Amino acid sequence: MINAIINGIQIQVEQGTTILDAAKKANIKIPTLCKHPDLDPTAACGICIVKIKGSDKMARSCCTEIEEGMDITTHDAEITAIRRTVLELILSNHPNACLTCIRNQNCELQSIAAEFGIAEEPFEKILSEEKIDESIKTIVLEPEKCIKCGRCVQACQDMQNVWALSFVNRGIKTKIAPAAEFKLAESPCVSCGQCSAYCPVGSIYEYDETSTVWNALNDPSKYCVAQIAPAVRVAIGESFGMESGELATGKLYSLLKRMGFKAVFDTNFGADVTIVEEATEFVKRLRGGEGILPLISSCCPGWVDFMEKFHSDMIPNFSTCKSPHEILATLAKTYYAQKTNIPASDIFMASIMPCIAKKFEVHRSKEMYASGNQDVDVSITTRELVKMIKQTGIDFAALTDSEPDHILADYSGGGTIFGVTGGVMEAGLRTINYLITGKNLEKFDLKDVRGLKGVKEADIRIGEHDLKVAVAHGLGNVEYLMNKIRAARETGQNPPYHFIEAMACPGGCIGGGGQPRNVNDAVRNLRINGLYADDKNCKHRNCHDNPQIKQLYKEFLGEPGGTKSQELLHLYYRKREEYKSYRETDFLF
Amino acid sequence: MTFYTPIPDELKEYIDKWKLKKGSLIMILRSVQDYYGYVPKKICFSLAKELKAPLARIYEVLTFYNYFKTESPGKYKIAVCMGTACYLKGAAAIIKAIEDKLDIKESQATKDGLFSLENVRCIGCCGIAPNMRINEKIYGKLNKERVSEILDEYINLNAGVSSSQEPPIL
Numbered sequence: 001m002i003n004a005i006i007n008g009i010q011i012q013v014e015q016g017t018t019i020l021d022a023a024k025k026a027n028i029k030i031p032t033l034c035k036h037p038d039l040d041p042t043a044a045c046g047i048c049i050v051k052i053k054g055s056d057k058m059a060r061s062c063c064t065e066i067e068e069g070m071d072i073t074t075h076d077a078e079i080t081a082i083r084r085t086v087l088e089l090i091l092s093n094h095p096n097a098c099l100t101c102i103r104n105q106n107c108e109l110q111s112i113a114a115e116f117g118i119a120e121e122p123f124e125k126i127l128s129e130e131k132i133d134e135s136i137k138t139i140v141l142e143p144e145k146c147i148k149c150g151r152c153v154q155a156c157q158d159m160q161n162v163w164a165l166s167f168v169n170r171g172i173k174t175k176i177a178p179a180a181e182f183k184l185a186e187s188p189c190v191s192c193g194q195c196s197a198y199c200p201v202g203s204i205y206e207y208d209e210t211s212t213v214w215n216a217l218n219d220p221s222k223y224c225v226a227q228i229a230p231a232v233r234v235a236i237g238e239s240f241g242m243e244s245g246e247l248a249t250g251k252l253y254s255l256l257k258r259m260g261f262k263a264v265f266d267t268n269f270g271a272d273v274t275i276v277e278e279a280t281e282f283v284k285r286l287r288g289g290e291g292i293l294p295l296i297s298s299c300c301p302g303w304v305d306f307m308e309k310f311h312s313d314m315i316p317n318f319s320t321c322k323s324p325h326e327i328l329a330t331l332a333k334t335y336y337a338q339k340t341n342i343p344a345s346d347i348f349m350a351s352i353m354p355c356i357a358k359k360f361e362v363h364r365s366k367e368m369y370a371s372g373n374q375d376v377d378v379s380i381t382t383r384e385l386v387k388m389i390k391q392t393g394i395d396f397a398a399l400t401d402s403e404p405d406h407i408l409a410d411y412s413g414g415g416t417i418f419g420v421t422g423g424v425m426e427a428g429l430r431t432i433n434y435l436i437t438g439k440n441l442e443k444f445d446l447k448d449v450r451g452l453k454g455v456k457e458a459d460i461r462i463g464e465h466d467l468k469v470a471v472a473h474g475l476g477n478v479e480y481l482m483n484k485i486r487a488a489r490e491t492g493q494n495p496p497y498h499f500i501e502a503m504a505c506p507g508g509c510i511g512g513g514g515q516p517r518n519v520n521d522a523v524r525n526l527r528i529n530g531l532y533a534d535d536k537n538c539k540h541r542n543c544h545d546n547p548q549i550k551q552l553y554k555e556f557l558g559e560p561g562g563t564k565s566q567e568l569l570h571l572y573y574r575k576r577e578e579y580k581s582y583r584e585t586d587f588l589f
Numbered sequence: 590m591t592f593y594t595p596i597p598d599e600l601k602e603y604i605d606k607w608k609l610k611k612g613s614l615i616m617i618l619r620s621v622q623d624y625y626g627y628v629p630k631k632i633c634f635s636l637a638k639e640l641k642a643p644l645a646r647i648y649e650v651l652t653f654y655n656y657f658k659t660e661s662p663g664k665y666k667i668a669v670c671m672g673t674a675c676y677l678k679g680a681a682a683i684i685k686a687i688e689d690k691l692d693i694k695e696s697q698a699t700k701d702g703l704f705s706l707e708n709v710r711c712i713g714c715c716g717i718a719p720n721m722r723i724n725e726k727i728y729g730k731l732n733k734e735r736v737s738e739i740l741d742e743y744i745n746l747n748a749g750v751s752s753s754q755e756p757p758i759l
Contacts, residue, residue: 157643163643166645166646167649167653168648168652170652170653178645179648180633180659579634579644
């Protein structure tokens with residue numbers, strides 16, 4: 001333990017603690033701007049400087065470890081004056097466009113400027129002349145607002161291993177952009193959106209499609225329907241003063257009905273179908289039918305895009321199942337349309353997702369038009385829905401619960417845990433167990449695949465089979481599993497795993513790039529607990545036990561993995577170049 | 590569309606020697622620039638593959654150092670001195686005059702490949718500031734008019750000659 005003094009207060013902290021974290025022990029908040037709890041300090045901004053007795057230089061507290069006997073001052077007139085100057089310099093490169101900025105009232109720079117009571121701008125304004133890049137139509141880069149904190153670069157390079165974003169040039173000419181003057185759409189970007197989740201200002205954000213939704217809702221010829229992803233229900237409340245992880249499923253159903261959606265479905269239902277299809281596919285492969293092992297999950301569009309660009313040798317291992325929201329949308333425009341006699345071409349499907357990559361997925365390939373129309377018409381993020389709610393004037397937190405349209409909404413516990421890392425694996429194993437043994441698991445909770453560890457491995461015995469499974473979240477963690485499979489393949493050994501789940505975002509969808517911001521592991525855990533609690537409270541824990549799913553197969557699809565399922569609910573993959581001349585349109589039809 | 594291009598043998602030999610040593614990206618990029626006069630984009634793609642490094646990492650280094658050029662330089666490389674003396678004597682206006690006359694910006698080459706422009710630190714001729722260098726020749730005591738005359742001389746020298754020279758690669 002280290003003993004030190006901060007502002008005259010004696011503290012004791014573990015060795016390796018930064019001054020910034022140590023100060024929290026003494027209930028002192030050192031102001032920060034570039035530092036994020038998830039990321040390594042970059043020491044880019046210089047707001048967090050402190051004085052250390054005996055040193056004539058000030059130190060950046062985010063990246064300076066506290067040492068035995070240090071006597072630190074975090075606040076005095078001189079320090080505050082320097083911090084203020086640093087802020088004024090940052091503001092001199094930042095436009096005064098707060099009123100029209102997507103981050104208005106939700107901006108870390110705006111907040112800190114308010115905290116410091118910045119009232120004038122003593123320095124000449126020098127703004128970047130770099131143009132907005134919205135080529136990819138999922139994420140928007142607005143370089144003029146960038147404060148060069150480098151969080152997005154860390155997220156894109158170190159956390160996600162995508163390397164679409166990088167520091168280009170240096171000094172005042174520094175910009176954050178893809179290499180070699182490529183546009184984002186031509187770069188390796190997989191639209192995971194983690195850059196936008198970490199951006200402290202309005203420089204990186206989701207491609208806003210709220211007006212598409214409003215226009216559809218105002219168009220009397222459209223029959224608007226909506227679906228909500230599992231992870232949305234445990235996060236959206238944060239934007240309305242509710243606790244992280246507090247379940248808002250019933251409120252969301254009420255809200256969407258009030259907004260004018262004629263039917264409200266639940267993506268969890270789609271997740272149940274995904275599991276029934278994917279588990280069937282797995283058991284076929286395990287029993288030596290078509291396809292090879294390990295089976296790799298395919299419900300995360302960021303991961304799918306990443307695989308096609310960086311690990312295309314794994315295409316034969318990929319599950320051909322579509323993601324839950326695509327499955328649900330296809331069923332809405334076929335099964336539901338038939339049952340209700342509503343022409344599929346009149347149905348407008350809006351997906352509300354924690355995810356930015358879904359915006360790309362909805363038109364990624366011809367299978368996304370399986371119903372004959374584009375299955376999902378628009379996919380908006382949780383953050384976009386928050387914005388829409390604020391425009392409606394509805395008091396979200398005070399809404400009472402209501403019922404969805406059960407035919408495509410009732411879900412099992414297995415469906416709801418799709419939103420967390422390990423959830424697809426757990427739900428999958430529950431059904432795989434049933435398919436192999438004919439019985440349901442006695443203990444549903446598979447603790448080995450839960451939690452925030454980057455890579456989780458487990459051995460599970462089902463019937464005759466000893467199954468090795470692995471779960472990775474955050475694209476940077478996937479590499480390890482892929483290399484292990486490759487190594488075994490090259491040396492002619494048996495595959496090291498039978499089943500792999502991969503999710504692009506840390507924590508799974510609950511930590512998605514389109515979720516409310518200011519996320520760290522504490523918030524992720526609360527959201528995760530929310531979904532596991534939902535699972536526990538579900539009448540049916542297994543996807544295959546959901547009565548609506550049974551009905552669906554009986555009335556419409558026939559057998560899991562059968563002809564109709566293959567036609568509507570499965571898709572195929574192909575290798576993509578990391579850098580290219582725009583999204584290939586020839587892939588569509 | 591593929592961006593990859595084979596690396597010339599001479600360069601390949603050098604790259605193989607250095608690629609296993611951590612931290613030698615700068616060495617390798619220097620050798621590429623020595624070979625071509627700049628660092629072509631197609632070679633960067635091949636380098637990324639060869640070094641198993643993301644293209645973004647290569648460009649982060651490439652664009653950080655002023656030394657590295659990502660565009661083919663012109664036949665005549667104009668270097669305007671922005672050292673203290675020249676700066677005070679109005680080097681910025683000299684650069685502006687060249688930019689206007691040739692319709693290029695700093696670090697760019699003219700479309701016909703005749704000129705390229707960069708600013709450099711002191712070239713050691715402070716007595717005749719502000720000055721510039723075109724290839725190896727120094728021009729001092731410059732003003733807007735003088736700059737225009739000098740450039741015209743080079744332009745006339747190349748009139749009649751097919752000036753659209755192919756860059757070394759791409």
